[in-house]
Amino acid sequence: MVEVGDTIWGYKVVDLINRGGFCNAFKVEKDGKYYFMKEYTDPTKLSKDFEAFLDNQKHILGCMEALGEGTEKVVRHFIDDGHYYQVKELLKGTNLEEWLDGHGEEEDRFDIAIQLTKILQKIHAAGIVHQDLKAGQIMVVSERPLKIVLTDFDWSVFKGKVVRKVGSPWHGYVDDEPSEKTDVFTLGIMICELLTGSNPYQDNGDYEPERWYRWVKGRKYQEPSVLDGAGIISRKLNDIIVQCLSPEPADRPALDDILKALEDPEDPKRQVVLTIEDRRLIIPAGGTADRGYFKLCFPDITDKEGNPVYLYISHNVNALQVGREGKNLTLSSPDTLTNRFLLNGKAIGETPAVVKDGDTLDLFSSKKGESIATFRIAVK
Numbered sequence: 272m273v274e275v276g277d278t279i280w281g282y283k284v285v286d287l288i289n290r291g292g293f294c295n296a297f298k299v300e301k302d303g304k305y306y307f308m309k310e311y312t313d314p315t316k317l318s319k320d321f322e323a324f325l326d327n328q329k330h331i332l333g334c335m336e337a338l339g340e341g342t343e344k345v346v347r348h349f350i351d352d353g354h355y356y357q358v359k360e361l362l363k364g365t366n367l368e369e370w371l372d373g374h375g376e377e378e379d380r381f382d383i384a385i386q387l388t389k390i391l392q393k394i395h396a397a398g399i400v401h402q403d404l405k406a407g408q409i410m411v412v413s414e415r416p417l418k419i420v421l422t423d424f425d426w427s428v429f430k431g432k433v434v435r436k437v438g439s440p441w442h443g444y445v446d447d448e449p450s451e452k453t454d455v456f457t458l459g460i461m462i463c464e465l466l467t468g469s470n471p472y473q474d475n476g477d478y479e480p481e482r483w484y485r486w487v488k489g490r491k492y493q494e495p496s497v498l499d500g501a502g503i504i505s506r507k508l509n510d511i512i513v514q515c516l517s518p519e520p521a522d523r524p525a526l527d528d529i530l531k532a533l534e535d536p537e538d539p540k541r542q543v544v545l546t547i548e549d550r551r552l553i554i555p556a557g558g559t560a561d562r563g564y565f566k567l568c569f570p571d572i573t574d575k576e577g578n579p580v581y582l583y584i585s586h587n588v589n590a591l592q593v594g595r596e597g598k599n600l601t602l603s604s605p606d607t608l609t610n611r612f613l614l615n616g617k618a619i620g621e622t623p624a625v626v627k628d629g630d631t632l633d634l635f636s637s638k639k640g641e642s643i644a645t646f647r648i649a650v651k
Contacts, residue, residue: 272354273297273310279351282308282358294425298361306346307362311355325355330429332357334397341390343410343422362420364413368406371464377503380465381533382417383409388530390421391458395451395526400428402449404457406464452520458529459515466508467498471516488518496553497568502542502651506558508532543593543600543626545646547572552646556600559589574636574643583610583634583643592623599625600650602632611635613642626650 272295277284286298288307295310332345347358367383374380387409394401401408401424408423428449446453463471471492496509504512511532514524542555545568552568554560565581572580584590585608594601601623604612611618613633614626628650633642 272312279356280347280349282306284308299358305361307359309357309359325350327427327429328355328357328425331399331424331427334399334429335394335424338393338397340418341386341393341420343420343424362410362412362422364410364420366407367409367411367419370411371406371468375468377501379417381503383411383419384462384465385530385533386417386419387421387461388458388526388533390419391454392526392530394421394427395454398429399424400449400451401454401457402426402428404454404461406461446520450520452523455515455523455526455529456517456520458526459512459523462515462529462533463495463498463512466504467495467500469498471495471498471512492516494567497551499553502544502553504553505542505555506553507555541595541600542651543602544649544651545632546649547644547646554591554593556593556595558593560591561589562586565590572644580634580644583636585609594623596623596625599627602626610637 273279273284275284275287275297282299282301284297285300285305288296288298290296291312293311295312297308297310299306299308328348332348335342335345343362344360345357346360349356391401391404401421403423403426404421408421410420410422412418412420446456460471463469471494472487494509495512496504496506499509511524511529514522515529517523542553542558545552545554547569550569550572552560552564562581562584565584566579569580574580574583588605588608590604590608591612592603594603602612602614602619603621603623604619606620611634613619613635614624615630616633617624618635626648628648630648632646632648634644634646635641636643
């Protein structure tokens with residue numbers, strides 16, 4: 272085990288960055304240039320077969336040489352006195368977890384999500400699955416232009432050669448058989464954190480990995496558009512992220528589809544927002560809302576008798592549609608609904624009605640002859 276001041280394979284250890292049970296990190300110098308070095312402190316704990324780990328890393332690092340920008344560069348790796356070492360370029364910048372605390376620019380967050388998706392396209396094309404994607408593994412190395420680098424390929428999978436399944440509760444989910452779709456799941460979490468500032472999963476307080484993985488399979492998460500306080504996620508992008516978070520790998524979308532949704536989010540600022548008791552439902556232009564969406568966004572809004580309001584909306588019907596009329600947005604609703612929606616006191620039907628900021632929308636009960644919920648409207 273090296274210490275500050277030691278020299279190993281020509282690299283002088285000038286500073287300790289971090290000590291951990293898995294590995295130690297150092298700043299080292301050689302020929303006037305500084306590098307980042309990881310020392311794996313107990314190789315016997317890396318896997319049941321240390322040789323398999325080394326063989327996997329050999330293939331991973333060989334493939335990474337041709338990836339170009341966006342992934343960390345390993346200058347050298349070697350074994351010395353039974354310990355495994357990797358010498359990497361020393362990245363200057365801030366990891367994404369810290370960066371997110373001080374940056375809220377919508378354009379930057381979309382930019383990072385797009386860059387990350389493109390990086391995953393490259394590593395998947397090279398036969399690599401990262402397997403431990405999270406904000407702490409991503410470095411923001413340049414602000415203008417914004418540039419990120421994906422790091423830490425210690426437990427990446429090369430062409431199905433799994434050395435160990437890894438994943439961090441609240442940041443990732445490990446499939447029974449890690450694959451490219453495993454990275455798609457964690458990318459969905461990353462995109463949601465970037466665009467909403469929140470993890471799409473509620474904290475159940477369980478940080479034991481296996482129990483958390485089983486809990487995740489129940490799909491106990493909030494849809495991104497519900498968490499979206501800035502109103503930047505369109506229904507199309509919301510649905511793509513929801514697909515990413517499916518517990519079934521086969522149901523998760525291709526990276527090409529994710530990238531298309533990020534680069535062309537259907538003008539997300541043109542949308543109608545319904546609010547009641549500080550809860551919101553967002554419908555982008557061209558989008559719809561059915562009973563399920565009202566239940567998701569307004570689960571505990573009730574009438575005077577305590578009945579959930581969403582029960583007044585017919586099953587399997589798009590109860591509200593948002594359209595465009597020039598620069599205006601419109602609302603329409605099927606004439607076949609049992610209970611009607613009233614826009615500023617006037618019933619809306621299949622003929623679109625223009626909406627504007629400050630309008631009200633009532634859900635009117637035909638049987639009771641009265642409004643059972645009033646929503647405030649915002650147009651963005």
